[in-house]
Amino acid sequence: EAAVTQSPRSKVAVTGGKVTLSCHQTNNHDYMYWYRQDTGHGLRLIHYSYVADSTEKGDIPDGYKASRPSQENFSLILELASLSQTAVYFCASSERGNNQAPLFGEGTRLSVL
Amino acid sequence: GDSVTQTEGLVTLTEGLPVMLNCTYQSTYSPFLFWYVQHLNEAPKLLLKSFTDNKRPEHQGFHATLHKSSSSFHLQKSSAQLSDSALYYCALSDPSGSWQLIFGSGTQLTVMP
Numbered sequence: 001e002a003a004v005t006q007s008p009r010s011k012v013a014v015t016g017g018k019v020t021l022s023c024h025q026t027n028n029h030d031y032m033y034w035y036r037q038d039t040g041h042g043l044r045l046i047h048y049s050y051v052a053d054s055t056e057k058g059d060i061p062d063g064y065k066a067s068r069p070s071q072e073n074f075s076l077i078l079e080l081a082s083l084s085q086t087a088v089y090f091c092a093s094s095e096r097g098n099n100q101a102p103l104f105g106e107g108t109r110l111s112v113l
Numbered sequence: 114g115d116s117v118t119q120t121e122g123l124v125t126l127t128e129g130l131p132v133m134l135n136c137t138y139q140s141t142y143s144p145f146l147f148w149y150v151q152h153l154n155e156a157p158k159l160l161l162k163s164f165t166d167n168k169r170p171e172h173q174g175f176h177a178t179l180h181k182s183s184s185s186f187h188l189q190k191s192s193a194q195l196s197d198s199a200l201y202y203c204a205l206s207d208p209s210g211s212w213q214l215i216f217g218s219g220t221q222l223t224v225m226p
Contacts, residue, residue, distance in 0.1 A: 004156075031212060040122070042202060042216040043157070058213065090156065094212065099145045102214060104156040 002027045004105035006091050012111045019078040021108050023091030029103075030096055032074040033058070034066060037088040037107070046089075049074055050096075081112045115140045117203050119217035127225050132175075132190040134220045136203030139184065144205040146179055146186040147214065151200040160201070161188070193224045 004025045013019045025032065031050050035043040045058030047066035055066040063085060065077040074093075078085055088109050092102035116139045124134065138146065149157040161170040163179040163186060170177060175190045186203060200221050204214040 033213060035216075040218060042218040043204075043214075044216070045213050048213055097212065099162065099206065100212065101147055101159040101162055104158070106156050 002103055004091055004093050004103055006089075006105040006108050008108060009106065010109040010111075012113060013078075013081045015082060015112055017081050019081050019110065019112075021076040021078075021089055021091075021110070023074045023076075023105060024072055025074075025091075025093040025103075026072065027093050027103060028071070029093035030071070031094045031100075031102070032068065033092045033094075033102060034064075034074070034076045035090045035092065035104075036060065037090060043090065046076065083112050086110060086112045115144065115205060115207060115215050117205055117215055117217035119201075119203055119220050121220050122218065123221050123223070125223045125225060126193055128195055129192050132188070132193045132197065132222065134188040134201050134203075134222065136177075136186045136188065136217060137184050138186065138203075138205050140205060143181065144207070146177070147204045147206070148175070148177055148186070148188050149202040149204060149216075151202065151219075153199075157202060193222075195224050195226060198222055198224045 007022045033048040034046040049055045049068040067075045088107050090107045091105040094100045094102040118137045146163040148160040150160045151157040177188045203217045207213045
């Protein structure tokens, strides 16, 4: 069964600390995405990748880095976490093509204090 | 750039009444349109996506018709159920090559008994 698994499911971080969110997919999809969810803003794209060892900036990349070491794994890194990065983060994967609907993971709830 | 507008942030209605959630879009191209549904503390899941021909997608009693003349893809259901209470996102695919989805801000649907 197609799956996107995120870890951790929730995390509390301190301001200025480093946070790494991980995502693993078993779908053999080329594309992987990191979205941020905030009330009133919907889902906004942070970074995406279409091949291992390469990442691209999305619409709101500032303050975030991404890493795609393999086709299955895609990480989101907050080098210096800030209060404004408190949000729910979703990873997704999809096949190539603009009629392909991404499959989402269960999300990671991040609180930066 | 491309964008999706969902004008209603909150919709509350009584069980058994019809549902219509609005979605309009702006795009230079002819994008694919999607509806996702997200129940509380769950991942967004694909509900519907548009077809290239004039077929009307349907799923779980919901349907949506792509009207290119008015750039709309409204979501409809003839009779709301309590279990339909959820957050609904309209999205379009970015045909520029990233194939990312551009999401609207979402509509929270609450169905009352």
